[in-house]
Amino acid sequence: AYLLTRKGVKLTKEEATKFLGAAGIYELPEPEKDGTYTGKKVFSMLLPKDFNLEYKTKLCREVGECTKEKCPYDGYVIIRNGVLEHGSMEKKGYSGMILEKLFSDYGPEVAREFIDRSTKMAVYAVTHFGFSVGIQNYHIDKNTMEKIYSIRDNAVKEVEGLIVKYKNKTLQRSPGKTLKETLEEQIMAVLGQARDSTGAVLKDYFGQDNTSIVMANIGSRGSILNVIQMAAFLGQQAVRSKRIKRGYKGRVLPSFKGTDLGAYARGFVGSSFMKGLTPSEYFFHAAGGRESLVNTAIRTARSGYMQRRLINALQDLYVDYDRSVKDSEGNLVQLRYGGDMKDPMRAKKV
Incomplete structure (x- = not known):
């Protein structure tokens, strides 16, 4: 739906007919002055004629005051009398705001018909425009890579500075926490900030036309974190929301010194999937991945058992x-x- 409704999409009469025909609609909207049909108007044919809705989408970057229909990112949706006048479709609005209003105001049959027809139109849109992701999506030039490595290395140095303060007992303790807990909390914050700063650099470098960024922005698949891990670095790996600490006595792996509290010794991965991980980085990543795998299995079993008990109790x-x-x-x-x-x-x- 995003591919069809994004800014600047214009279709010939033949193309518009194919889009609408795929959705089982056999009438055309009003053409533009040049005889073409905008993607927004073609999509509008799926909506009831008296449908009205306004909302902010995930595409909005929230830079300064909201300009609504003048949003440079097409991130504010305005639907008046069944016509999509401004904004692009993405997951939040498409499967949330629009579908919810259709169901509550027009009933389940209209909502079902919208799902059926919009799905067929969206599938045809992917076929028509083409949408693919390749390894080239994550290629970064030398200058941008140096900028990212600078952010990473500065964060690691900042962590080393915090460790020195901790050992000298000059670190400012957080209320209700021990000095060690304060250190760990601040290290996680510093490394997390480095990841966020890297994400901003990558978004600016790749722009809004990179298909991986498009998928993350519209909510169809993945997130900016996946892009960071593919192209820049994986960042801090965590077990139970904390840095990895269990392993050998005083250290996680034998390749580190027993007194080493540094970023790389406790689960920070400075490499990307494109570059490849070192053996120790691979171990840390596997430790973090194992936890999410176990959590998924346990969560599924617990929620399923809870549902079963509730059904029996309330039947x-x-x-x-x-x-x-x-x-x-x-x-x-x-x-x-x-x-x-x-x-x-x-x-x-x-």
């Missing part, structure tokens, strides 16, 4: 004609369903 409850909640034996469970009689399926705030 005989129903809402009676007087709007009270009762069980199969007529025992009163709640005077009013949910306390406010709101339908969670339609309520915006539950």
Whole structure:
């Protein structure tokens, strides 16, 4: 949907017909003065004629005051009387704002039809415009790479400075935390800031037309963090939201000194996937990856078991004609369903 509705997309009558035909629509919108059809108007044919909506999208960079329809990034959506006048489609609006309003105002059948038709049109858009990601997406020139390495190396030096302060006991302790906890907290903050600064550099270098950046911005797949890890460096690897510390006595791996509290000795990966990881960096990355894998397995099992118990416990409850909640034996469970009689399926705030 983004490929079709982005700024500057114009289609011939034949192209517009193919887009609409793919979605099962057999009428054309009003053409522009030059006889072409904008992608926004073609997409608008999926919406009801009296549909109105305004919202800020993820494409907005939030630099200064919001200029709404004058947004240089096309990040503010305005739909008036079923016509998309400004803004581009992305995940937040497409599957959230628009679909939610269609369902609540027009019912499930209209929402279903929108999903069916917009999906067919979006699939045709990818075929028509083409969209691919390759290794060239992450290639960086020498000057930009030096800028990124400078950010990384300065962060590592700042960490070394914090460690010196910690050993000299001149580090300012955070309220309610020990000196060691303060050190770890500040190190994580410094290395996290380095990653964020690198992300800003990469966004400026790659621009808005790089397909990896496009996917991250519109929310279809991945994030800017994935781009940073591919092109710049992986950054600090964490286990239970802390730097890696378990391993040998006083150190994680035997290739480091026992007293080394530095960034590289405790899980900081200064290489990218493009460049390749050193053996110690590979180990740290595997440690962080293992935790997320275990968490996924445990979270799935726990949430599934919780759902099963809830279904069994609540299976005989129903809402009676007087709007009270009762069980199969007529025992009163709640005077009013949910306390406010709101339908969670339609309520915006539950």
